[in-house]
Amino acid sequence: MNQDSILRSLVADNLVSDPSGARGRLLREAARLFRDKGYERTTVRDLAAAVGIQSGSLFHHFRTKEEILKAVMVETIRLNTALMQAAVESADSSREKLRALIRAELESINGQTGEAMAVLVFEWRSLSEESRAYVLELRDIYEQLWLDVLGALHRDGVLAADPFVVRRMLTGALSWTVTWYRPDGGLTLDDLTDQVVAMMGVKGPGT
């Protein structure tokens, strides 16, 4: 399962909007604007202009501006949960699974869906209570994938630190790359993954 086929399968199940449809295009532009200017500084007029419609027409697709933010976050978590699941399944040992997860998350953060991933990290406060509760549920599933792998490494004595703390540290470290990492800067995503793995205190033989 590559990235494209995973996306297509989610679109078929109506869990993620078709990127080429009106809704999908709006969500992609919204993610970009929300990351660049922040949710609050982005006006409904900005959003409408980005997809070439009038501001009033937005409310044919979404009841409120906040609903757009929620949709960006929900679809992003759904897509990335599927991507992480594929990453876990692609590897055999726990150590390789961890590497695959780190690599996949770095790819999401610094690739095509990077805008939406950044929104997920930085625009949390702009969600309503109800939306927040729902997004958090999805987030728990995503996090459990990580905790399972880290927990296995911990039980095997390969990872000394607490899995929960390690995952929190990784979340911060990896999402922060969006503010400084540039793929064209001589450091490839594989190099970056290596550095993170090297920095993690995962002891023991090299494979």
Add this chain to the structure above:
Amino acid sequence: MNQDSILRSLVADNLVSDPSGARGRLLREAARLFRDKGYERTTVRDLAAAVGIQSGSLFHHFRTKEEILKAVMVETIRLNTALMQAAVESADSSREKLRALIRAELESINGQTGEAMAVLVFEWRSLSEESRAYVLELRDIYEQLWLDVLGALHRDGVLAADPFVVRRMLTGALSWTVTWYRPDGGLTLDDLTDQVVAMMGVKGPGT
């Protein structure tokens, strides 16, 4: 030099506002509001109410709302640069200096100035171009303290990964603690510091 005397010395030099004065109290409340609600969602009326004055009176102290954000950030970096300098000087070996830096930054993020530190991380986009340039200058001095210590460890062969990358990872990991770490949760700041150090691939003998 403890934290209090460092703060007093900065106040005496007019680099940081007296926390008990009108300006200092406003900046502290502003930091709290900006962290909780975000800069854009915080109105000048919120700010004024928090210190018990009318909204129009704010503009006697600051020309614009953005100037308040800038002041929060500038004073926070100044204070923390002094705190990190003291941390570096308090230790002898590079390894101990790194631990002191990590411990001091965790303390800043999760202590009394935590609100302002979170603002520094999450409200970057709301700064004007000019303010951003100025804050960035101060930030460079702060970062250099870290890079000096990490660079020494790298030259000694204790730290395998690139100092620049390590610092970026640490920035993300440590600042992210503000979203999940609670001092009363059974994990002390010293425990947390231990976990971070353990997670860093700083090889070699235990002292």
Add this chain to the structure above:
DNA sequence: CCTACCGATCGGTAGG
């Protein structure tokens, strides 16, 4: 999806 428009709220000002 558009036109035309609304009530509310925003940052900031003038004059004291």
Add this chain to the structure above:
DNA sequence: CCTACCGATCGGTAGG
């Protein structure tokens, strides 16, 4: 530091 107020802009609506 207050009173009184402004122009601009915001999210959202009605009716087509």
